[in-house]
Amino acid sequence: MSPKISHPNLVVPHSKALRGLFTKLRDVNTNCQDFTFYAKRAMRILAEEAIAELPSKEKTINTPIGPYNGVDIEVEKVCAVSIIRSGDALLESVRECLPSVAVGKILIQRNEASKEKEPIFYYSKMPPGVEDMHILLCDPMLATGGSAKAAIDCMIEKYNIKKDRIIFANIITCPEGLQAMAESYPEVKIVTACIDEGLNEDKYIVPGLGDYGDRFFNTM
Numbered sequence: 001m002s003p004k005i006s007h008p009n010l011v012v013p014h015s016k017a018l019r020g021l022f023t024k025l026r027d028v029n030t031n032c033q034d035f036t037f038y039a040k041r042a043m044r045i046l047a048e049e050a051i052a053e054l055p056s057k058e059k060t061i062n063t064p065i066g067p068y069n070g071v072d073i074e075v076e077k078v079c080a081v082s083i084i085r086s087g088d089a090l091l092e093s094v095r096e097c098l099p100s101v102a103v104g105k106i107l108i109q110r111n112e113a114s115k116e117k118e119p120i121f122y123y124s125k126m127p128p129g130v131e132d133m134h135i136l137l138c139d140p141m142l143a144t145g146g147s148a149k150a151a152i153d154c155m156i157e158k159y160n161i162k163k164d165r166i167i168f169a170n171i172i173t174c175p176e177g178l179q180a181m182a183e184s185y186p187e188v189k190i191v192t193a194c195i196d197e198g199l200n201e202d203k204y205i206v207p208g209l210g211d212y213g214d215r216f217f218n219t220m
C-alpha cells in the first residue's frame with residue numbers, strides 16, 4: 001500500500017523527461033561525473049517548475065501571426081536561498097534560469113553523532129530588502145524536514161520573511177518530510193519531482209539516491 005501523503009500546498013510536476021533522468025541519478029553505478037551531468041539536467045527542469053509557481057498575471061502578446069494568451073511571471077523581487085551544500089547545486093540551476101536573481105545562503109548541518117541527526121544552525125546571509133521578496137528555497141532532498149524547518153525558522157525570525165512567500169524546491173521527498181513541513185509550515189509551497197517510500201533508520205530516503213551532496217561534489 002502506498003503511504004498516505006498529506007500536505008496542503010504541494011506541487012508535483014508531471015514530466016516524462018524526469019523519469020529517465022532519475023533512472024540515471026538513482027543508479028548506484030552512476031559515477032560522480034555522470035551524476036552531476038544528469039542532476040543538472042533534472043534540476044533545470046525542477047528550477048523552471050519552481051519559478052512557474054511565483055506570482056503571475058495573464059498576459060496576451062502577439063506572435064508574428066496573431067495573439068497568444070500567455071502568462072507573465074513576476075521574477076523581479078525574488079531571492080533564491082540555498083541550504084548549503086546540496087542546495088548550492090540546485091541554486092545554480094535557478095541562477096541559469098534567472099541570472100539576476102538575488103541570492104541568500106544558510107548553513108545548517110545534521111548532527112551526525114546523534115541518532116536523531118537533529119539540525120544545527122551555523123550561518124546565514126541574505127540580501128538587503130529580502131523581507132519584501134519571494135523566496136525560492138533550494139535543497140534537493142527533503143528527508144526529515146529538520147534542515148528545511150531550521151532554514152525557514154531562520155528566514156522568518158532573523159529576516160522577517162513571510163511564510164506564504166516561500167517556495168521550497170527539492171527533487172526527492174518522502175511522506176515523513178512532507179508531514180513535518182505540513183505540521184510546521186503548511187503555508188510554504190513545496191515543489192518536488194518525486195515522493196519516495198520513506199526514511200530508513202539512518203534517515204536516508206528509500207529508495208532515494210544516497211547522499212546527494214557527496215555524489216554531486218565527488219566527496220564519497
Ligand code: URA
Binds near residue numbers: 143204206208209
Ligand atoms: N540527504 C541526502 O542527500 N540523501 C538522503 O537520502 C537524505 C538526505
